[in-house]
Amino acid sequence: MNILIAYKDNKEMENKKKIWLGWLAFSFVIFHFATILITTFPEKFTSPTAQKLSNYYVTPLFSQTWNMFTPCPLTQNTLKFKLYFDSETTQLIVPSTNYSKYHSKYRFTHHGDLAVGESNLLFWIQLDLDKLNIKPNRKLLQYQKDAFYKTRGYFLLKNYLSGYANKIRRKKPISADVFLNYYNVVDKKLNTYTFLNLK
Amino acid sequence: MTSIPTYFIQDFKHWNKIDFFKRMLYVFLFFNTITLLPAVNDIFGYNGLAGTKGFMWGGTKPFLNLLSHPINHKHEWIHWLFVVGQLFFLVLGFFRIKPILSSVFIWFLTVNLFLKGGLFFTGGEVLVNFMLFYLMFIQKTDKSAKNYDIQNILNNTFYVILLLQICVLYFFSTFWKLYNPDPLWRNGMAMFYISQIDTFSSGWLKALFENNLWLAKGVTYLVLIYQGSFSLIVWIKKLKIPFLIMGLIFHLTISIGMGIFTFGIVMSLSYVLFLDQKHIEWMKKIGNKKSQNNLSY
Numbered sequence: 001m002n003i004l005i006a007y008k009d010n011k012e013m014e015n016k017k018k019i020w021l022g023w024l025a026f027s028f029v030i031f032h033f034a035t036i037l038i039t040t041f042p043e044k045f046t047s048p049t050a051q052k053l054s055n056y057y058v059t060p061l062f063s064q065t066w067n068m069f070t071p072c073p074l075t076q077n078t079l080k081f082k083l084y085f086d087s088e089t090t091q092l093i094v095p096s097t098n099y100s101k102y103h104s105k106y107r108f109t110h111h112g113d114l115a116v117g118e119s120n121l122l123f124w125i126q127l128d129l130d131k132l133n134i135k136p137n138r139k140l141l142q143y144q145k146d147a148f149y150k151t152r153g154y155f156l157l158k159n160y161l162s163g164y165a166n167k168i169r170r171k172k173p174i175s176a177d178v179f180l181n182y183y184n185v186v187d188k189k190l191n192t193y194t195f196l197n198l199k
Numbered sequence: 200m201t202s203i204p205t206y207f208i209q210d211f212k213h214w215n216k217i218d219f220f221k222r223m224l225y226v227f228l229f230f231n232t233i234t235l236l237p238a239v240n241d242i243f244g245y246n247g248l249a250g251t252k253g254f255m256w257g258g259t260k261p262f263l264n265l266l267s268h269p270i271n272h273k274h275e276w277i278h279w280l281f282v283v284g285q286l287f288f289l290v291l292g293f294f295r296i297k298p299i300l301s302s303v304f305i306w307f308l309t310v311n312l313f314l315k316g317g318l319f320f321t322g323g324e325v326l327v328n329f330m331l332f333y334l335m336f337i338q339k340t341d342k343s344a345k346n347y348d349i350q351n352i353l354n355n356t357f358y359v360i361l362l363l364q365i366c367v368l369y370f371f372s373t374f375w376k377l378y379n380p381d382p383l384w385r386n387g388m389a390m391f392y393i394s395q396i397d398t399f400s401s402g403w404l405k406a407l408f409e410n411n412l413w414l415a416k417g418v419t420y421l422v423l424i425y426q427g428s429f430s431l432i433v434w435i436k437k438l439k440i441p442f443l444i445m446g447l448i449f450h451l452t453i454s455i456g457m458g459i460f461t462f463g464i465v466m467s468l469s470y471v472l473f474l475d476q477k478h479i480e481w482m483k484k485i486g487n488k489k490s491q492n493n494l495s496y
Contacts, residue, residue, distance in 0.1 A: 018348060022204025025356040033363060040371055042378070060314070061259055062329065066371035068322050071381035072389040076396050104401055107460045108230075110238040116459070117248065117319035119398045156318065159250020166246045185395035 036062055075182040075191075077122035083165050083173040095164065121160055122180055125153035129193060136182070136191035145195070161198075175199050210342075211354035216479050217337050220471040221302075222293050224330065227464055228309065229289045232282060242316035243278040245271035249318045266315040278315070281308050299338055306331040322368070323462030326469070329364055333357045365469050366430035373427040384423060387416035393457070404456040425449060433473050440478075443470045 035054035038046045083090045096118055099111035128151035134144050148154050157178065165173040178195040241248045243266060251267045261268075271277050285308040292301035309331055313324040336357040340350040376384040383389040394400045394408040394415065408415035425446060432442045447467050454463025471479070 018208045019204045021348070021352055022207040025207040025352050026203050029356060029359055029363070032360060033367065036367060040367075056258070059258075060263055061332070064325060064329075064367075064371075065375075066322060066368050067375035067379070068372050069389065069393060070375040070379045070384065072383040072392055073396055073399065074392055076398065100397060103458055104397070107455050107458050108234055110235045110242075112458050112460055113235065113242060113316075113319040114238060114248075115398045116321060117242070120318050156250070160248050163241065163244070163246060163248035163250055167241065167248075185392055 031057075032062075036064065040064055040066070073119075073123070074186050075126075075184050077119050077126075078181040078183070079118055079122060079160075080179040080181065081161060081164075082177045083161065083169075084175045084177075085165070085169060085171065085173055090168070093164070121153075121156055122182065124156055125151075125180060125193075126182065128153035134193070136193050140193075140195065148195075149199075157198075207352050207355045208348070209355065211340075211351050211358070212476075213358055214339060214354070215476060216471065216474065217334070217354075217358065218295075218339070219479050219483065220468070221334055223468055223471060224327070224334075224465075225289045225293045225305070227468060228305075228327065229286060229293070231461060232286055232289075236282075239279065239282055240275070242319050243282065243312055244275060245269075245278070246275065249316050263310055263314055265311050278312070281312050284308050285312065299335075302331070302335045302338075306335050321459050321462040323459070323465040326364075326368065326465055327461075330361060330469070333361045333364070337361075362472055365472065366433070369426045369429040373423060376423060376426075384419065387419045390419040390422065391415035399457050399459065401456055401458060404452075422449070439473060443473060446470060 035057045038050050038054040039058045043051065078094065078096055080092055080094045082092055096115065099114045102109060102111040103115045128148065132144060132147050132151070134140065134148065140148075161176050161178070162172055165171065176195075176198045178198050180193040180195075182191045182193075183189075184191065235242060240246075243249075245251050245266065251271075252264070254268045255261065255264055266278050266281065285305065288301045288304040288308065291297055292305055306328075310328045313320060313328055317324075334357070336353045338350060338354070340347055340354070344350065376389075383392060391408050391412060394404045408418075425442075429442075429446070432438050447470060450463040450466040452463075454460045454467075457463075471482075474482075
């Protein structure tokens with residue numbers, strides 16, 4: 001009889017422990033998504049303190065935004081550049097000519113990723129240029145150039161150009177002339193930003 | 200109130216589904232990496248087109264950004280080690296060899312690669328990072344195992360997290376489209392303009408929407424309605440299957456029509472998580488029949 005009672009008690013204890021673990025698992029799910037929601041909603045919807053605290057858990061492992069195609073992209077972005085090395089200069093390079101025809105035919109190859117990469121690069125640069133109030137189709141002033149050198153867009157562009165130079169010559173370029181083309185599909189206008197002698 | 204903890208401690212009922220999903224995801228990731236091989240140096244290399252964001256200390260950051268460490272500058276083979284390692288562990292994972300070890304390494308290698316080449320990727324790769332992380336915690340166990348209770352709770356917990364993660368994705372995708380000051384999603388013109396951009400379109404999609412503006416508007420609103428209602432309808436048994444078939448068509452169009460291949464396929468694969476056991480069995484049967492037919496040829 002005593003053994004039976006002890007067995008029953010033991011079983012009850014075990015069940016209680018399991019229930020407690022079940023609550024713990026549920027609390028974790030709530031915590032996980034609460035922090036994700038706090039960091040993913042715009043600042044207006046949450047408090048800066050809550051976002052800061054949630055970020056400790058969320059970033060970088062669970063960082064997410066999901067603002068896909070928002071704002072709606074309206075420009076076909078094309079990058080063109082010339083690279084200057086010690087003793088030579090390349091012809092005008094348009095990376096997209098190499099992969100766009102393959103991307104339109106074969107959807108599952110790496111050409112699609114390269115196309116997305118170039119489009120993303122020019123998207124980030126455009127955001128910075130807009131912030132700096134730099135207008136297209138005009139000569140850049142030195143102070144605008146200096147301001148652009150401090151942006152994320154410039155950093156990404158520099159990486160891209162150095163990467164390309166490394167790919168074709170295995171060395172870093174001294175400078176580059178860069179032409180950023182944004183063809184707007186709404187008003188059918190081509191906007192170009194020209195950066196000559198970009199360091 | 201006891202039903203909430205009971206859900207997490209009940210015997211895990213979805214192992215077949217998770218196993219099927221895991222293996223499908225591994226197959227996709229394997230072929231995805233194979234297609235990226237010609238551009239590995241450009242996308243994942245320290246001296247490639249993506250360059251480096253700089254190595255960051257603090258929390259899990261260094262662990263997830265190993266390919267941004269300056270040591271990669273002179274040792275250009277390191278990112279190849281990650282690529283080959285990922286392929287190796289994907290094969291192990293697919294054949295269920297060392298499942299825990301392989302799932303940990305698949306996540307670790309994939310997350311480092313995808314974060315390094317982030318400029319070239321879309322939401323599909325971000326979702327893969329999350330799903331691989333959650334899948335690490337869902338492992339096969341049986342009642343005689345010492346750690347059965349804990350593993351069982353982990354399985355139930357991360358299974359729920361996986362499903363909710365997909366719902367969060369759709370929720371925010373709709374939220375931003377409606378909340379953003381850009382009116383093009385709300386006035387129905389978004390899909391038309393997106394189809395006019397070569398990077399996100401194809402000749403036939405461009406022509407189709409150009410000649411039928413009403414269709415472009417209809418698709419824009421349909422996308423909003425589908426994404427916005429996903430988190431509700433996917434739990435209604437009677438509506439779920441036709442709804443998911445509609446989503447499958449939508450995501451395959453994104454893959455092929457818009458050329459955002461990885462995102463479309465990853466989203467389509469994630470629908471497996473919302474299927475019932477009988478649907479999984481049906482899909483497995485079809486797979487087995489096909490492989491038997493191929494063998495008989």
